[in-house]
Amino acid sequence: xxxxxxxxxxxxxxxxxxxxxxxxxxxxxxxxxxxxxxxxxxxxxxxxxxxxxxxxxxxxxxxxxxxxxxxxxxxxxxxxxxxxxxxxxxxxxxxxxxxxxxxxxxxxxxxxxxxxxxxxxxxxxxxxxxxxxxxxxxxxxxxxxxxxxxxxxxxxxxxxxxxxxxxxxxxxxxxxxxxxxxxxxxxxxxxxxxxxxxxxxxxxxxxxxxxxxxxxxxxxxxxxxxxxxxxxxxxxxxxxxxxxxxxxxxxxxxxxxxxxxxxxxxxxxxxxxxxxxxxxxxxxxxxxxxxxxxxxxxxxxxxxxxxxxxxxxxxxxxxxxxxxxxxxxxxxxxxxxxxxxxxxxxxxxxxxxxxxxxxxxxxxxxxxxxxxxxxxxxxxxxxxxxxxxxxxxxxxxxxxxxxxxxxxxx
Amino acid sequence: xxxxxxxxxxxxxxxxxxxxxxxxxxxxxxxxxxxxxxxxxxxxxxxxxxxxxxxxxxxxxxxxxxxxxxxxxxxxxxxxxxxxxxxxxxxxxxxxxxxxxxxxxxxxxxxxxxxxxxxxxxxxxxxxxxxxxxxxxxxxxxxxxxxx
Numbered sequence: 001x002x003x004x005x006x007x008x009x010x011x012x013x014x015x016x017x018x019x020x021x022x023x024x025x026x027x028x029x030x031x032x033x034x035x036x037x038x039x040x041x042x043x044x045x046x047x048x049x050x051x052x053x054x055x056x057x058x059x060x061x062x063x064x065x066x067x068x069x070x071x072x073x074x075x076x077x078x079x080x081x082x083x084x085x086x087x088x089x090x091x092x093x094x095x096x097x098x099x100x101x102x103x104x105x106x107x108x109x110x111x112x113x114x115x116x117x118x119x120x121x122x123x124x125x126x127x128x129x130x131x132x133x134x135x136x137x138x139x140x141x142x143x144x145x146x147x148x149x150x151x152x153x154x155x156x157x158x159x160x161x162x163x164x165x166x167x168x169x170x171x172x173x174x175x176x177x178x179x180x181x182x183x184x185x186x187x188x189x190x191x192x193x194x195x196x197x198x199x200x201x202x203x204x205x206x207x208x209x210x211x212x213x214x215x216x217x218x219x220x221x222x223x224x225x226x227x228x229x230x231x232x233x234x235x236x237x238x239x240x241x242x243x244x245x246x247x248x249x250x251x252x253x254x255x256x257x258x259x260x261x262x263x264x265x266x267x268x269x270x271x272x273x274x275x276x277x278x279x280x281x282x283x284x285x286x287x288x289x290x291x292x293x294x295x296x297x298x299x300x301x302x303x304x305x306x307x308x309x310x311x312x313x314x315x316x317x318x319x320x321x322x323x324x325x326x327x328x329x330x331x332x333x334x335x336x337x338x339x340x341x342x343x344x345x346x347x348x349x350x351x352x353x354x355x356x357x358x359x360x361x362x363x364x365x366x367x368x369x370x371x372x373x374x375x376x377x378x379x380x381x382x383x384x385x386x387x388x389x390x391x392x393x394x395x396x397x398x399x400x401x402x403x404x405x406x407x408x409x410x
Numbered sequence: 411x412x413x414x415x416x417x418x419x420x421x422x423x424x425x426x427x428x429x430x431x432x433x434x435x436x437x438x439x440x441x442x443x444x445x446x447x448x449x450x451x452x453x454x455x456x457x458x459x460x461x462x463x464x465x466x467x468x469x470x471x472x473x474x475x476x477x478x479x480x481x482x483x484x485x486x487x488x489x490x491x492x493x494x495x496x497x498x499x500x501x502x503x504x505x506x507x508x509x510x511x512x513x514x515x516x517x518x519x520x521x522x523x524x525x526x527x528x529x530x531x532x533x534x535x536x537x538x539x540x541x542x543x544x545x546x547x548x549x550x551x552x553x554x555x556x557x558x
Contacts, residue, residue, distance in 0.1 A: 379450025
């Protein structure tokens with residue numbers, strides 16, 4: 001495979017107005033893609049065009065404009081279903097984001113089915129969105145929350161994970177890729193182990209979708225959640241994929257318009273999936289934006305981009321290791337391009353402020369993973385998270401800024 | 411872009427490296443813990459108050475340079491102040507770091523070095539953490555969080 005040249009990356013950057021048309025000095029180096037990604041012109045135009053030419057509510061009107069909006073909305077659903085290789089398009093439910101997707105499963109699947117003898121298994125790597133909903137389920141049902149441990153490198157200890165599984169385990173929820181330290185988990189293997197004890201598996205795909213190809217059938221999981229804004233799409237849109245049989249058997253999530261079949265004051269009946277879980281007017285423009293992001297990605301040489309990101313991560317990792325005193329956190333066997341670190345004498349927020357002054361945008365804090373911070377015994381971490389529009393120069397500038405921070409505050 | 415030196419002035423760097431009154435106080439008459447869960451800054455403020463007058467002040471804890479320097483400068487300022495004066499100082503300091511305005515510069519004295527924080531809104535809570543804990547200690551509340 002021909003590696004991408006700097007020129008080719010520059011050309012891709014041109015597609016992202018916020019990155020290529022910025023005029024502030026020092027120039028922005030956006031290294032916080034795990035928080036949210038920048039948007040290509042195609043996505044911005046798709047949203048704009050919808051509001052200029054196609055805006056109407058979906059599924060309701062009998063007039064041409066509404067039918068056009070509905071067509072685009074449902075076509076977007078198909079694009080997304082194809083992107084994750086869902087066996088059926090009706091298995092893709094539109095939600096606000098990964099957090100809402102997990103909450104939907106917790107409230108409409110877990111609450112009805114779990115009891116005091118049951119267990120929910122998560123891991124030490126989880127984002128709060130994949131911890132708190134399950135805690136609530138356990139509080140309300142009497143089920144027990146079990147947490148699979150992680151190695152110091154940040155890998156799930158598979159034999160420990162297996163030991164956590166037993167016939168009481170009803171739900172296993174874990175992340176595909178850790179937002180805090182970049183670990184890429186062996187999802188297929190973990191799913192098989194969970195299925196062997198009869199548990200249902202939910203995978204948090206938020207950090208993985210932008211970096212690895214998704215095939216929910218190959219992964220074997222029962223639920224898959226991700227957010228549009230982490231995939232170069234708009235905020236406020238996400239997807240819960242779930243097996244048709246599971247979704248059909250679930251109680252409703254939110255009640256309201258759209259998701260009903262008939263309503264009387266005595267009783268209401270509900271629409272089939274996925275509409276059953278889509279109460280109210282959806283984020284129509286968000287859906288169209290997300291589909292546009294996927295179509296944009298398909299115009300790029302995705303294997304080459306993955307290779308480039310891996311190279312960039314290796315470059316950044318080597319550079320950081322050569323800076324004295326900075327300690328890396330998270331050196332899993334396989335990673336998405338996330339690099340987290342701390343300095344024993346300088347607080348993460350001070351580092352973040354110095355870097356901000358140099359135009360470098362990184363994340364400083366607990367990364368919505370307080371239990372993981374406690375495991376590594378750090379109050380906070382600094383995190384670089386890369387995308388294919390980042391460059392070696394940006395990483396060089398980041399390293400220079402880190403040295404400046406040490407000079408100022410060390 | 412504001413000069414970073416306006417935030418990390420020498421006085422601040424000095425108080426971060428060599429914080430004053432940075433120790434536990436066994437015979438404190440009141441104490442309170444301040445926590446910023448967003449960044450992990452945590453400190454305990456101790457006061458020894460006699461006849462409504464602050465005889466001694468100290469702090470313990472770990473955090474970013476701004477929070478540590480602010481706590482150190484604060485404990486330096488409190489000695490000999492009455493409880494009322496201390497509470498007034500809290501309000502004046504909060505105003506300083508959010509607006510950059512110092513109503514009575516004389517009273518804030520060295521604390522004016524933290525005026526630069528107003529250009530870094532993300533760091534205001536770092537600067538005010540010790541002061542929230544001070545307020546809690548004066549009101550005999552055991553703990554305060556920046557997120558409540």
